[in-house]
Amino acid sequence: MNMQGFSSTISTEPGLSRNNEFYFGLVLAISSTAFIGSSFVIKKIGLIRLNRRGALRAGSGGFGYLRDWIWWLGLITMGAGELANFAAYAFSPASLVTPLGALSVLVSAILASKYLNENLNLLGKLGCVLCILGSTVIVIHSPKEETVESLDVLMERLRTSGFVVYCVIIVSLSFVISFYLGPKYGDQNVLIYIALCSGIGSLTVVSCKGLGLALKQFFAGVEDSNGWLMYLFFITVVICIIIQMNYLNKALDLFDASVVTPVYYVFFTTLVIIASSIVFNEWSSLEGEDILGNLCGFLIVIIAIFMLNGFKDGLPPRHKSDENLRSDRYQGYQSILTRSI
Amino acid sequence: MNMQGFSSTISTEPGLSRNNEFYFGLVLAISSTAFIGSSFVIKKIGLIRLNRRGALRAGSGGFGYLRDWIWWLGLITMGAGELANFAAYAFSPASLVTPLGALSVLVSAILASKYLNENLNLLGKLGCVLCILGSTVIVIHSPKEETVESLDVLMERLRTSGFVVYCVIIVSLSFVISFYLGPKYGDQNVLIYIALCSGIGSLTVVSCKGLGLALKQFFAGVEDSNGWLMYLFFITVVICIIIQMNYLNKALDLFDASVVTPVYYVFFTTLVIIASSIVFNEWSSLEGEDILGNLCGFLIVIIAIFMLNGFKDGLPPRHKSDENLRSDRYQGYQSILTRSI
Numbered sequence: 001m002n003m004q005g006f007s008s009t010i011s012t013e014p015g016l017s018r019n020n021e022f023y024f025g026l027v028l029a030i031s032s033t034a035f036i037g038s039s040f041v042i043k044k045i046g047l048i049r050l051n052r053r054g055a056l057r058a059g060s061g062g063f064g065y066l067r068d069w070i071w072w073l074g075l076i077t078m079g080a081g082e083l084a085n086f087a088a089y090a091f092s093p094a095s096l097v098t099p100l101g102a103l104s105v106l107v108s109a110i111l112a113s114k115y116l117n118e119n120l121n122l123l124g125k126l127g128c129v130l131c132i133l134g135s136t137v138i139v140i141h142s143p144k145e146e147t148v149e150s151l152d153v154l155m156e157r158l159r160t161s162g163f164v165v166y167c168v169i170i171v172s173l174s175f176v177i178s179f180y181l182g183p184k185y186g187d188q189n190v191l192i193y194i195a196l197c198s199g200i201g202s203l204t205v206v207s208c209k210g211l212g213l214a215l216k217q218f219f220a221g222v223e224d225s226n227g228w229l230m231y232l233f234f235i236t237v238v239i240c241i242i243i244q245m246n247y248l249n250k251a252l253d254l255f256d257a258s259v260v261t262p263v264y265y266v267f268f269t270t271l272v273i274i275a276s277s278i279v280f281n282e283w284s285s286l287e288g289e290d291i292l293g294n295l296c297g298f299l300i301v302i303i304a305i306f307m308l309n310g311f312k313d314g315l316p317p318r319h320k321s322d323e324n325l326r327s328d329r330y331q332g333y334q335s336i337l338t339r340s341i
Numbered sequence: 342m343n344m345q346g347f348s349s350t351i352s353t354e355p356g357l358s359r360n361n362e363f364y365f366g367l368v369l370a371i372s373s374t375a376f377i378g379s380s381f382v383i384k385k386i387g388l389i390r391l392n393r394r395g396a397l398r399a400g401s402g403g404f405g406y407l408r409d410w411i412w413w414l415g416l417i418t419m420g421a422g423e424l425a426n427f428a429a430y431a432f433s434p435a436s437l438v439t440p441l442g443a444l445s446v447l448v449s450a451i452l453a454s455k456y457l458n459e460n461l462n463l464l465g466k467l468g469c470v471l472c473i474l475g476s477t478v479i480v481i482h483s484p485k486e487e488t489v490e491s492l493d494v495l496m497e498r499l500r501t502s503g504f505v506v507y508c509v510i511i512v513s514l515s516f517v518i519s520f521y522l523g524p525k526y527g528d529q530n531v532l533i534y535i536a537l538c539s540g541i542g543s544l545t546v547v548s549c550k551g552l553g554l555a556l557k558q559f560f561a562g563v564e565d566s567n568g569w570l571m572y573l574f575f576i577t578v579v580i581c582i583i584i585q586m587n588y589l590n591k592a593l594d595l596f597d598a599s600v601v602t603p604v605y606y607v608f609f610t611t612l613v614i615i616a617s618s619i620v621f622n623e624w625s626s627l628e629g630e631d632i633l634g635n636l637c638g639f640l641i642v643i644i645a646i647f648m649l650n651g652f653k654d655g656l657p658p659r660h661k662s663d664e665n666l667r668s669d670r671y672q673g674y675q676s677i678l679t680r681s682i
Contacts, residue, residue, distance in 0.1 A: 126644055130471070133637045137478055140630050289481050293634070296474045300641060303467055
């Protein structure tokens with residue numbers, strides 16, 4: 001990434017070549033995971049401090065935290081992370097940005113063990129190393145350029161039967177889950193609500209990429225007959241995020257974060273890759289060995305996340321009702337939730 | 342690998358292109374790990390059967406095992422594996438064949454859990470998957486062709502100051518260890534004897550590759566003024582293997598196989614990569630991202646072997662004197678020892 005590319009950012013970037021865009025997006029994606037991962041720990045430090053002072057009581061309506069600079073620091077870090085993440089989607093393929101979300105789990109695990117004295121045992125440390133190695137393999141093999149360069153092209157892609165079928169499947173599945181499967185089996189099988197969150201999440205990412213493209217065109221002063229798509233994407237992003245958060249919280253109420261985090265990572269990333277390969281054709285330029293490499297990297301990261309989350313008590317994770325397991329859930333799920341925003 | 346390449350094998354291969362040679366060597370390397378990994382389990386099954394029948398007593402001079410077909414099957418499997426491994430070195434870069442040796446640990450772990458009821462817990466299974474994933478990443482990024490195509494060129498390379506210095510370092514280090522460091526600190530630090538085995542092992546591999554090249558030339562009827570190198574390589578291989586086995590057994594007498602196996606894998610593979618990159622220039626054609634990919638794959642396999650060996654009792658491995666640890670050592674060390682033959 002060169003400074004020229006940095007200073008032009010979204011607004012103009014006439015001199016930002018495709019290759020530079022990729023690395024610019026990569027740097028944004030990695031820094032967003034650092035911001036988001038650390039924001040959880042910062043916010044928790046703030047809350048612990050406030051609790052100790054007695055300034056914050058749940059339900060008592062206290063706003064003491066608003067006067068605490070650490071709480072604000074956490075909020076700002078989080079905001080910076082989300083912004084960087086959104087921008088990363090505008091510059092790099094979604095099948096690069098989404099899998100890298102795993103790094104925020106890593107960052108918060110490391111910082112929590114350092115500043116919150118949380119347990120990071122040998123397996124957790126191995127998980128951290130594997131997370132970095134798997135992410136590196138993904139970066140090496142990820143698609144380096146995209147085929148959709150304007151809203152006109154994007155509009156064409158959104159109308160292809162492939163994406164229409166995908167949307168219909170996701171939306172109908174979401175209705176089936178929220179009205180039938182969820183109430184009936186949602187508390188028995190972790191996959192039910194996770195499937196809904198991940199499906200909707202993949203639409204969030206597609207909309208985010210569309211919004212990013214629209215904003216890039218808008219700020220570059222490009223006239224486009226499909227300029228109205230910007231508003232459609234914005235509304236879609238907001239609606240999708242609300243649905244996602246709602247059902248992810250349901251899943252987390254029913255199951256331990258150590259189960260939800262890896263399962264959600266797998267489903268969310270897989271569906272984002274499918275959706276964005278339909279719309280943005282990201283994988284069309286990849287050779288067989290890059291696809292294989294991507295798959296390996298993805299599986300390695302899944303194992304890494306599992307090791308980071310699943311062995312805190314030296315046992316494989318079970319249903320939440322298993323009282324042997326602690327539920328310090330903040331560590332993983334939020335960081336993964338926010339990858340979709 | 343095509344059948345044409347298969348039928349021509351070592352003898353003639355005029356039609357075996359460089360790319361085909363690579364895949365032929367890859368298939369040989371993978372099948373050798375399958376043979377070697379299963380040979381340990383087969384031999385152990387045979388020995389258990391014989392022990393049960395009372396036909397074999399240590400030190401009593403019984404040759405009952407010679408009449409047992411399972412014991413013979415184990416021996417033949419082992420021989421086939423070693424032959425395939427040697428041939429793999431003749432066709433593929435050493436920095437591909439050596440790291441893949443990890444797969445034999447995987448094969449014997451899986452077969453032992455299936456046929457010998459040995460414990461393969463969740464971490465062991467994750468280690469198996471990681472071993473395959475890491476090996477795949479190594480294969481994707483490994484050098485695809487070699488620069489040394491004749492004994493004349495090899496002779497030049499062996500005379501370069503780089504390799505002469507490497508040999509002097511390894512041989513002097515070996516003397517220092519066997520006469521001074523070994524007797525004094527060998528029982529306190531696992532690295533001492535492992536360093537000796539690995540250093541000598543890297544010379545074994547270089548000699549193996551040289552011998553393979555000499556044999557290929559010999560069978561192809563190529564006249565070469567350096568034909569005498571074949572005998573030199575053969576003698577070197579035999580001497581190096583004897584030294585290696587001797588000191589590896591010493592290390593295994595002093596430390597648990599769950600410590601020796603991963604440490605030996607790391608040292609042996611690293612030194613083979615260094616030695617063969619000096620002599621065979623294997624890495625010269627690689628780009629930065631292939632080197633990074635190789636490194637990632639190698640580190641992933643190291644973690645995988647550690648997980649396969651280190652958590653059999655749910656604890657990280659300690660010095661052998663720690664009585665909490667079992668020492669079912671057969672599983673790993675032999676398979677790694679034999680990778681050098």
